Amino acid sequence: MKSKSAPLNLSKNALKRPIDTPSPPVTLQMVADAAGVSASTVSRILNGTAIVSELKKHAVDEAVRRLAFVPNPVARGLAGGRTLSIGVITQSIDSPFYGVALRGIEMELSKAGYSSLFVSGRWDAQEEARCIDILRGRRVDGIIVLTGRLSDAKLRACAKLLPIVVTGRTLKAPNLVSLDFDNFKGGKLATQYMVSLGHRRIAFIAGDPKHPDATERLRGYKSALDEAGIAFKASLVAEGLFHEDGGHLAVEQLLNNGEEFTAIVSANDQMAMGAYLALHRKKIRVPQDVSIIGFDNLLTSSYCLPPLSTIHHPAFELGQLSAQAILQLLQGVAPKLKVPPPEVVVRESTKPLT
């Protein structure tokens, strides 16, 4: 790989920094020298750690700008300070729903100068625990857990070590904030909407029973039926595990069992898409023959045929809020954040029972 014409006597520095390279390896020390103060002082000014004379502050600010100094987060982390990075445990990096939340997190965090470290828990408590170890090993300043399977106790314990924000559950603990979307109400709203259209035989495609999200939505469904004076019928609920194919299977099963229904409430949009296909195969038309409403309001749901009515689940905002929460926790302020409530989005997959 060595080129014959390469200059023979490059200084180490020259070797490391070709002309067209970004991010010069300027160090704290260089800034200190340039400003005529000690490294400690520069550090303190940068971190707002102590009161420093305006004069030196100016000199340092000037030097920082001139040299385009950017602190090395790795060194920072080692020295026991912050790493300006937040660990984010998501379940699957390619989930259409959580992907949007991740974008919200990344955006909010990067505005504050923080990096995000995304790791996938794969809906497995063990795996999530491993993620936490990895994240701690990397000295993240805090962790955001998007709806995991970790026990409350475990989460509480972690919060003793570093700030945690967790979505998808309600949990009170010091140094921890939970952000919970009202899935119960969402499930209820969806069902109530069907009831308001005159439907009485309403099937439910449930999500993974191991997720609180899923069970809460189901509970909402039951509650709505109850209030409408409609008897709950267990045979009308089929499980779809939150995936397209699950929704497909669930509807097939319902149909094969000879269940009669004029409406379907699906615990998420992905399963609703599977349901669409299953209905289509049986020549059952949406919404003429059966109405269907999803949950989550994925970007693609407005492009289904027909466009899917659904419950809006503010993924992006949830991401942003989680990021804000962890940032506030880091600053020692108790976050007082409100998750937007669920809302019905009416499109074309639902119609009044005729």
Next chain:
Amino acid sequence: MKSKSAPLNLSKNALKRPIDTPSPPVTLQMVADAAGVSASTVSRILNGTAIVSELKKHAVDEAVRRLAFVPNPVARGLAGGRTLSIGVITQSIDSPFYGVALRGIEMELSKAGYSSLFVSGRWDAQEEARCIDILRGRRVDGIIVLTGRLSDAKLRACAKLLPIVVTGRTLKAPNLVSLDFDNFKGGKLATQYMVSLGHRRIAFIAGDPKHPDATERLRGYKSALDEAGIAFKASLVAEGLFHEDGGHLAVEQLLNNGEEFTAIVSANDQMAMGAYLALHRKKIRVPQDVSIIGFDNLLTSSYCLPPLSTIHHPAFELGQLSAQAILQLLQGVAPKLKVPPPEVVVRESTKPLT
């Protein structure tokens, strides 16, 4: 926040490590002490950096296991060694296509004990350059760039600093490997398939002209037409910028312009979904009235109505390959990896012209 009943005299260590905590803060030094050797030796054994007597090696291995030692990547990074982390520049963390690639990367990298640092470039060369700075600041060992806008020159320059693998282009440089999917052939295959079904008036929904992916697919379309003896007609191609709404608009535009066509080749599945909706609005049936084929083979495409024929784009494998490539580069071996070729996936959105 201070509790009255808190024990007053906890050691610093006790404070930092509650009973139920994972990942003990075992250090290299502790392992060295336990094994009765120096820290240097432990380091060397762990890194396979030098030949060490079997005896000491055993003692160290034993100590490592017993103490469950896991090296601190932050310290490692600072000391100039590896951080065991790879930066991944994706364009948008919530892209249905790239999301799958990210999963492939994460999976492959974590098997090798590496972490992935995902950052979003947002299809902007400046932003991508910033990402590289951030990543370098965090001392990643290598960078994977998923189809960015960065110039070849810039990439080459970066490769002088650390190994780079880039997808979506063909570029030769030392310390850099490019992994290119054959978009030209994909576009050609899609079009040829339509031709083989008897279609002659084939519209094309193009992607963002700033992406090589997009222009290559378009080129494939033209080439196929050419070989089939069909004259290229510029008015039959409409731009959709790779998004659902763009596909929707593109078809509307085609229709409003009074263009006649019996088939559509869409440069990706997302735009095809938009096209579906636009056609549906005009009561044009797929595939009875017009056939349509997408590109990418997203997970959801088999749940469209009708299920979408498309060109398979191996996102997951591409992710895996990128990860393998960077790992090999890190080991100093020249990767010899093959990206799977495009393939037609026939579903129900295409039919012979009658």
Next chain:
DNA sequence: CTGAAAGCGCTTACAG
């Protein structure tokens, strides 16, 4: 083959 020592770039008690 293997230690002792210096150093990576910062932070933070410790002393003025």
Next chain:
DNA sequence: CTGAAAGCGCTTACAG
């Protein structure tokens, strides 16, 4: 208010 010094946990010349 501000330095000098030690230290974070590792790696890597430098000397045996």
